[in-house]
Amino acid sequence: MGPARRACPCPWALALLLLAAAPRGARAVPQVCACCPGEARRGSAVARLCAERPGLLLRGRCCLDPPRLLGLDMGSCNRTSLCPGFQDASTAVVIDLTENPLEKLPDASFLGFTSLQSIAVPLALDCPGGSAAWENITAGADSRLCQGQRNACNSSGELAWLCPENSQCAPNGPGLVQCLCWGPYHGYKCLREGTFPMLLFYGVLGAVTAALSLLVWGTQRRKAKAS
Known part of the structure; x- marks a missing residue:
């Protein structure tokens, strides 16, 4: 039977324990x-x-x-x-x-x-x-x-024109407001209706990331062969 192995201290594990304690x-x-x-x-x-x-x-x-x-x-x-x-x-x-x-x-x-x-x-x-x-x-x-x-949205009826159609005024700090889109509306001036196309967005993002990764990998491989 070989000698007992000493457990290797893991700094990240120690940090987590200290944070929890x-x-x-x-x-x-x-x-x-x-x-x-x-x-x-x-x-x-x-x-x-x-x-x-x-x-x-x-x-x-x-x-x-x-x-x-x-x-x-x-x-x-x-x-x-x-x-x-x-x-x-x-x-x-x-x-x-x-x-x-x-x-x-x-x-x-x-x-x-x-x-x-x-x-x-x-x-x-x-x-x-x-x-x-x-x-x-x-x-x-x-x-x-x-x-x-x-609430700056309630302080004057004139603030209603600040927000476009399909949105509502919401307070955003002293004297400050923001416009939040209603329900299914989103995008620029809340003109787009329906849910945000999450699958399409992340699909395009993933495809672009993969293409860039392959391009970088191919470039590095050619450099390695040339050297």
């Missing part, structure tokens, strides 16, 4: 949570949110209901622009951007932030989407608090 709040912390040093400031709206609701966790500058981000505290970060990965906070209910020398934010900064109900910004900035995007706006000594995001 990791605490619930230690997994997949969004990049934006580490944009500013430290944790959410004591007494901030984000810290209060985490303290008031059992099961929520503070990780860096974020309040998480893992893996969902509910609150982001970027206050006093000395930022002139939003953090990289700011779109990770699109599920946030509360955001604090106060005490930063922020320049005017691009219109699309809050695209997809449909859950946002409270955001505090420096007094020099307007509320995202403008005053019409919020139910209540309070100006303090050095900050502006915007609360209660309005």
